[in-house]
Amino acid sequence: EAQVTQNPRYLITVTGKKLTVTCSQNMNHEYMSWYRQDPGLGLRQIYYSMNVEVTDKGDVPEGYKVSRKEKRNFPLILESPSPNQTSLYFCASGIQGMSYTFGSGTRLTVV
Amino acid sequence: AQSVAQPEDQVNVAEGNPLTVKCTYSVSGNPYLFWYVQYPNRGLQFLLKYITGDNLVKGSYGFEAEFNKSQTSFHLKKPSALVSDSALYFCAVRDGIKGNKLVFGAGTILRVKS
Numbered sequence: 001e002a003q004v005t006q007n008p009r010y011l012i013t014v015t016g017k018k019l020t021v022t023c024s025q026n027m028n029h030e031y032m033s034w035y036r037q038d039p040g041l042g043l044r045q046i047y048y049s050m051n052v053e054v055t056d057k058g059d060v061p062e063g064y065k066v067s068r069k070e071k072r073n074f075p076l077i078l079e080s081p082s083p084n085q086t087s088l089y090f091c092a093s094g095i096q097g098m099s100y101t102f103g104s105g106t107r108l109t110v111v
Numbered sequence: 112a113q114s115v116a117q118p119e120d121q122v123n124v125a126e127g128n129p130l131t132v133k134c135t136y137s138v139s140g141n142p143y144l145f146w147y148v149q150y151p152n153r154g155l156q157f158l159l160k161y162i163t164g165d166n167l168v169k170g171s172y173g174f175e176a177e178f179n180k181s182q183t184s185f186h187l188k189k190p191s192a193l194v195s196d197s198a199l200y201f202c203a204v205r206d207g208i209k210g211n212k213l214v215f216g217a218g219t220i221l222r223v224k225s
Binding site for chain 2: 004031033035040041042043044045048058090092098099100101102103104105
């Protein structure tokens with residue numbers, strides 16, 4: 001089954017403790033992206049990747065890092081999480097500019 | 112910059128009645144437009160897209176959307192609403208300049224009452 005898999009689904013952490021949210025897709029897509037969803041703001045892009053070793057900032061990249069060492073994986077790294085990064089995160093993959101496939105989401109709470 | 116507006120935070124409709132969820136957009140160049148639906152505790156699911164061609168686009172679960180270039184609108188419609196259609200709906204437009212990302216509206220909650 002074609003899918004985007006994110007882990008974990010839920011995460012509660014403390015301020016400053018580094019964490020990684022994993023994302024993996026099995027559709028051989030070159031394009032992958034991370035979004036955060038906040039009430040009243042819709043989804044905002046954090047980072048995106050057009051291919052292996054090619055990443056760029058989205059609209060809200062501050063406090064986040066990504067890497068794309070393999071085509072299927074696109075982890076999101078929070079080096080020092082803060083409470084304002086409490087949000088619902090989605091990973092997506094697809095063909096650039098066309099309909100993207102989204103993961104089920106990761107609900108992160110930073111206390 | 113590309114942008115999407117969903118003017119209604121929430122739309123309420125009775126089961127069996129037609130529904131419309133509104134979306135207007137601003138883009139430079141040709142618009143690539145999308146509708147996604149999000150059910151509680153689930154990810155976003157693709158409903159339909161407009162790239163080119165007929166202004167009336169048909170998608171999943173009986174939904175359709177009408178592209179209107181002069182009004183820069185892409186409203187989502189369904190002739191007969193179901194209670195199971197209750198969800199959060201997002202309109203999105205492709206930003207061809209910035210890495211082909213999707214720019215999303217704030218979302219509209221659709222509540223269908225029996």
